[in-house]
Amino acid sequence: MKDIVFKEIDGGKPFYMLLGFIGIFVLAALGAAWYMEHNGHWVTGMNNQIVWGTPHVFAVFLIVAASGALNVASISSVFQKTAYKPLARLSGLLAIALLVGGLAVLVLDLGRPDRLIVAMTYYNFKSIFAWNIILYIGFMGVVAIYLWMMMERKMNSFTRVAGFSAFVWRLILTTGTGSIFGFLVARQAYDTAILAPMFIIMSFAFGLAIFILVLMGIYKWSDRPLGDSILFRLKNLLGVFIGAVLYFVLTYHLTNLYITQNHGVERFILMDGGIYTQLFWIVQILLGSLLPLALLYHPSTGKSRGWIGIASLLVIIGGLAQMYVIIIGGQAYPLEIFPGKEVVSSFADGVVGSYTPSLPEVILGIGGIAVALAATFVGVRVLRFLPSTLADDAVDPHYSAKQASA
Amino acid sequence: MSEESNIDIYRRRFMSGTATAAAGLAVAPGVMLTEVARAKPAEQAVTSDVRWGMLIDTNMCNEGCDDCVTACNEEHNLEGFGRPTTDAQWIRKVTLKDKQTGNVQTLPMLCLHCEHPPCVDVCPTGASFKREDGIVLVDSHICIGCRYCMMACPYKARSFIHEQLQDQMPYSPRGKGTVESCTFCVHRVDRDILPACVVACTEENHNAMTFGDMNDPGSEISQQLKQYSSRQVRADLELNTGVRYRGI
Numbered sequence: 065m066k067d068i069v070f071k072e073i074d075g076g077k078p079f080y081m082l083l084g085f086i087g088i089f090v091l092a093a094l095g096a097a098w099y100m101e102h103n104g105h106w107v108t109g110m111n112n113q114i115v116w117g118t119p120h121v122f123a124v125f126l127i128v129a130a131s132g133a134l135n136v137a138s139i140s141s142v143f144q145k146t147a148y149k150p151l152a153r154l155s156g157l158l159a160i161a162l163l164v165g166g167l168a169v170l171v172l173d174l175g176r177p178d179r180l181i182v183a184m185t186y187y188n189f190k191s192i193f194a195w196n197i198i199l200y201i202g203f204m205g206v207v208a209i210y211l212w213m214m215m216e217r218k219m220n221s222f223t224r225v226a227g228f229s230a231f232v233w234r235l236i237l238t239t240g241t242g243s244i245f246g247f248l249v250a251r252q253a254y255d256t257a258i259l260a261p262m263f264i265i266m267s268f269a270f271g272l273a274i275f276i277l278v279l280m281g282i283y284k285w286s287d288r289p290l291g292d293s294i295l296f297r298l299k300n301l302l303g304v305f306i307g308a309v310l311y312f313v314l315t316y317h318l319t320n321l322y323i324t325q326n327h328g329v330e331r332f333i334l335m336d337g338g339i340y341t342q343l344f345w346i347v348q349i350l351l352g353s354l355l356p357l358a359l360l361y362h363p364s365t366g367k368s369r370g371w372i373g374i375a376s377l378l379v380i381i382g383g384l385a386q387m388y389v390i391i392i393g394g395q396a397y398p399l400e401i402f403p404g405k406e407v408v409s410s411f412a413d414g415v416v417g418s419y420t421p422s423l424p425e426v427i428l429g430i431g432g433i434a435v436a437l438a439a440t441f442v443g444v445r446v447l448r449f450l451p452s453t454l455a456d457d458a459v460d461p462h463y464s465a466k467q468a469s470a
Numbered sequence: 471m472s473e474e475s476n477i478d479i480y481r482r483r484f485m486s487g488t489a490t491a492a493a494g495l496a497v498a499p500g501v502m503l504t505e506v507a508r509a510k511p512a513e514q515a516v517t518s519d520v521r522w523g524m525l526i527d528t529n530m531c532n533e534g535c536d537d538c539v540t541a542c543n544e545e546h547n548l549e550g551f552g553r554p555t556t557d558a559q560w561i562r563k564v565t566l567k568d569k570q571t572g573n574v575q576t577l578p579m580l581c582l583h584c585e586h587p588p589c590v591d592v593c594p595t596g597a598s599f600k601r602e603d604g605i606v607l608v609d610s611h612i613c614i615g616c617r618y619c620m621m622a623c624p625y626k627a628r629s630f631i632h633e634q635l636q637d638q639m640p641y642s643p644r645g646k647g648t649v650e651s652c653t654f655c656v657h658r659v660d661r662d663i664l665p666a667c668v669v670a671c672t673e674e675n676h677n678a679m680t681f682g683d684m685n686d687p688g689s690e691i692s693q694q695l696k697q698y699s700s701r702q703v704r705a706d707l708e709l710n711t712g713v714r715y716r717g718i
Contacts (some may be wrong), residue, residue, distance in 0.1 A: 175615015209643030250624035
């Protein structure tokens with residue numbers, strides 16, 4: 065294994081054109097946010113029944129993926145797997161960038177985004193949401209320090225400590241994000257401790273899928289060698305994470321199916337919830353989990369970069385569908401205020417909440433992804449995040465041994 | 471017109487207004503919280519010696535009557551925009567039909583002013599808060615409009631303000647982008663006047679709503695709660711609601 069040389073990617077016209085292209089999505093998102101704030105939320109699909117809509121789907125997805133994107137760095141620094149070491153810097157950068165993108169969407173969807181300073185100065189410490197605000201800000205700080213330890217030669221000896229801190233912090237952070245839903249006692253779809261670990265395992269899968277795509281994209285773009293060895297390690301890991309998410313989803317639904325009072329919400333999500341049922345079975349389970357699993361482990365597609373990329377993309381689409389089912393499907397199922405009664409009122413009691421995503425909401429959500437990508441690309445352009453080569457003989461400690469025995 | 475005569479006109483108007491109000495109160499029984507007799511100076515803080523509560527007798531609540539809803543909408547000027555999914559509703563009439571027996575009931579739902587309100591627990595900034603006397607309110611000035619309280623409330627008691635509002639009542643500040651709910655007419659209760667919904671129900675002689683201090687054993691609500699069986703909605707959550715129901 066040779067010494068790793070980290071280098072900025074080249075600038076020039078193509079780079080700025082790419083940045084300009086992403087910038088269009090960021091500007092569109094700002095325009096959408098302004099439109100929604102100026103008119104009020106009635107112009108969105110959200111209402112008094114579905115209070116969290118598409119922006120939350122994107123925001124929570126990005127925030128969850130952010131902590132997951134740090135995994136590659138954690139495997140390197142905490143679990144001492146040297147093969148992942150060259151990827152650790154990108155992993156940290158992507159984690160911060162995804163979090164910034166997610167938070168931007170979350171803040172711009174507030175009823176009063178102008179009161180952001182209030183959110184940061186008034187804390188109710190019994191609120192898991194308040195804790196999340198602290199955890200998000202802290203995560204960026206901890207990961208920034210971790211990156212500094214990795215990138216400053218004099219500080220390298222602190223990398224493991226910083227990496228361990230960041231690893232613990234990200235576990236707490238995703239526990240907090242899952243608990244935003246897990247702590248909601250009133251709603252049948254939430255109110256369960258399993259959401260916290262399920263969000264952690266979801267973060268592993270979503271974050272790694274994004275990491276693989278970004279890595280493949282940048283290396284192709286910048287014409288740098290990316291060997292099969294590292295890529296196949298990552299894709300095998302992604303397969304394990306997809307399987308783990310499926311296990312948690314299965315356990316969640318089996319538990320609810322056993323408990324009679326939760327039969328209603330299970331029937332809604334799994335059988336007659338319309339769009340939510342379709343998203344669950346077709347997009348989340350079939351396209352987002354089973355198909356990528358097959359693609360990643362099939363002897364031929366599992367060795368194809370194109371298919372690995374498609375499988376990663378499917379995991380991301382499946383993840384967004386999963387968030388949609390959890391967040392919006394969970395609200396659409398009516399609150400059981402009077403168990404055993406049919407309920408009718410002028411306030412949509414007892415009926416499935418109606419929600420259709422509006423265009424500005426979708427544009428705002430996509431803007432979050434654009435912010436994350438723009439931050440990542442600027443990062444790798446101005447600082448030394450990426451090794452100049454990830455070819456097999458450069459990164460795989462066992463490569464030469466394998467060659468010799470072959 | 472001189473400044474002095476202007477003052478005279480104001481004075482006259484004020485005097486006649488007060489007299490009309492006093493006369494109105496004299497002929498409208500049940501408007502004042504007379505049994506409480508706790509009128510306190512405005513500068514004195516509320517205490518937990520009082521726990522405001524409401525008892526709703528569903529047997530007395532008529533199907534088709536929504537006087538309480540109308541009174542609330544007028545009191546707080548909750549004029550909607552004709553958009554039922556996004557317009558605010560602080561109190562609503564709910565009709566229940568038992569799935570097994572077919573028995574039908576109707577009752578008003580409002581903020582139940584829990585002793586352990588989930589909305590207050592989850593609010594990140596502390597904008598959702600509970601007064602010492604049990605009234606759960608939203609401080610519109612520090613609400614950031616995150617809607618987490620609406621996710622947490624088991625009773626769907628809260629509304630998000632989806633658009634710009636006009637002609638607000640000075641005692642009921644509301645604002646686009648913030649969350650709000652029934653205030654138990656705190657501006658009236660603090661002056662020993664019953665909430666608008668209770669007055670409307672009583673004026674029509676339906677008498678389905680009783681409001682008062684649940685901590686005062688002598689109050690009408692306490693005596694009724696002691697004498698008759700009543701229920702909390704979603705009692706399993708053990709939130710110790712301030713609003714309780716008879717007949718469900």
